Amino acid sequence: MNNEEPNNKINPLGLDSKREKSGSETFRKYNYQYHWAFCRMLDEHSEGNEYAIFVEEHEDVTLANSLDGKSALFEFNQIKEIANKSTITTLSKDKKDSASPLKKLAESVCNKAFSDKISSVNFVSTGGFSFDLHKKGLSFEVIKVGLLTEEEQAKIIGCISDIDKDNILESKLAFIIPELPEKGFDLAIEGKISQLINKINPGCTYNSSSIYNCIIRDLQRKGENSFDYIDWNSSLKRKAVTSRQLDEIINLHVKIKPDENLTTELLDILKNEYGLSSLKRRKIANAFNRYYAAQLSSRDTELHKVSTELKEIIDSNIENFDTAIDLEEHIFNHRSERLINYFTNREDFSGAFLYELIS
Template sequence: MADNPLAEAQRESAGASTFGKYNFQFHWALCEIIEKHKSKKEYALLIEHHEDVVIADSLDADKAQFEFYQVKNQSAKYTLASLTNRQKGANDTLKNSVLGKLLSSCINTEYEDRITIIGLVSSSGFSLNLDKGLKLDVIKVGDIATSDLASLTQNIDNELGIEVLPEHLQFIVPDVQLKNQEDYVLSHFARLVNTLFPGAYCNPVNIYRSVVDEMGRIGRVEYDYRDWARLIDNKSLTSTEVHNVITQYTTHPSVDELKNDFDDLARDLGWKAKKKRTFKSKLALLALRRSGFMSALDIEITSVFKRSHCKVDENNYSDDITYLEALGKQAIEDGLLVKVSDQDELFLEVIYCLLKA
């Protein structure tokens, strides 16, 4: 099993137990993963793990890079002073500032060189002097006027001993706002489905509820995991899981055509109604999922089954039953059972490959 690259003790874990207070955080996070999903990118979303929101760009522990975000919903804009203001804690010690907390989650860690974005998200925005008087929704370090940048850097140096602010630090003003967050995300799910499956029909309310429920679950998990696979299974929302939810509540004409072709095949095979219904349902979900988003695993599985399929000459068989049996036998001989969960799933892949050929 692969080691978890984020397996360091977290700065705090109170956020996980008070997850209900942070509705805005995961609505903003949903907007981020919807955009990634639209671009057909693989991801794993972590809530309340080192930071409010962490997004990995791969499900492979050795390849994953990370975006770290602290998400704030407040009425006042963040100023130069409030970003680095440190309140008194116990025994007159100073607590970390807002920006200090974010940077301490990222800098001087074992995973520091795998972080691509360090983002502070504020619903109210930021009051910082920017070069050329620009008005930006994503403010990078290089956009900040020299005097403000110098003051910000000095304050962080005093707090954390960081002499240069990281270039990938960003101050982000989100499009989604507290008053419209649910409707905003619902509409973006509907648009996502239209992008993935033009002409499809979906139930965005059910998609939204299912995904939000899962985010609530992972947000309440307080454990650390040394093993990457367990972190992904227990504490993350992945692109594969989101896509499975989308396909569950979506129908598309192209899938209807595949289902009709399957009906003809099942009739020729003499399948009984129960067996036909089971395979037809699984085949429809598989076809829809792969028509809109091919994960790395999907690409690998379809490729190996296509290569296996090409080894069997259809002209050597007098009927569909013997031809399918030969395709299944060839897939087993090629060792493809290790690519799927059982023999029924192998046969499903064989049929999918046959009907898509």
């Protein structure tokens, strides 16, 4: 028996070393930034927080804690996918052709129109850090400047003093070791998506890969957009991925069905009071299910306002009508600007109306 490997199993391109490997390494480092941003999103989403996350907007990853531009505070994160531990010296020392990492960080956030809206500034490094506290056997995931020795703090402040005139970083700078692994980070993100969905919608059917693909593509597309936007809403649309957007994508890819009693009552109303054909009943039933799923998982403040308004209108008018279809027609014809803007078609409005009526 011939034990030699057949020639067709040998890769001709693998017999000689590559001339250039830096392209793959550079892509992996940038790719890591996008996945760290995704990871940061999922952490905020799991806590039920409203947010908008930007990649390559003043810093590698910038997070706003609100969708309201007037009240939003900003977290800036510089991401370093490196193997070596960073020390106070490597962080504060200028190179021949570039400023030190701390100076670059300070230049991104200091003396800006948004500087008074900064909540924190983070230096995130996969290689970790080597500070005096580590020599004492301490290990922290987040290291704020106040945990460092007076000598280390003095070096940091001295490094950025010419830039940070208002001493922003003295109180808001932190050094972070990321939980996201350097390799297999895409699988780690899919795992976090599963954890999130099982937390907010236990027992449902979902496809974490589809959710992952939608979000990571949008993060990359928006991160490549180098334009500036003065208008906040345009910035959210063109540059950010928001908590509202992730809610919508989860709702599209997660199958949640109302309990049997709700479904039975819905179909009974659609058949007996609306007199719709089977296809039209299905459209409204699907809209009902989408609204139901959004109510369970969404942190969209506008949705909660719409829900409250619909309930109040139904309660104040229900005694004046004999059938659900007549009550809906009245509310639809007298709906507010908020309801007009929120529901893009009649089926979505009908589904929401019927949910609020019978739930």
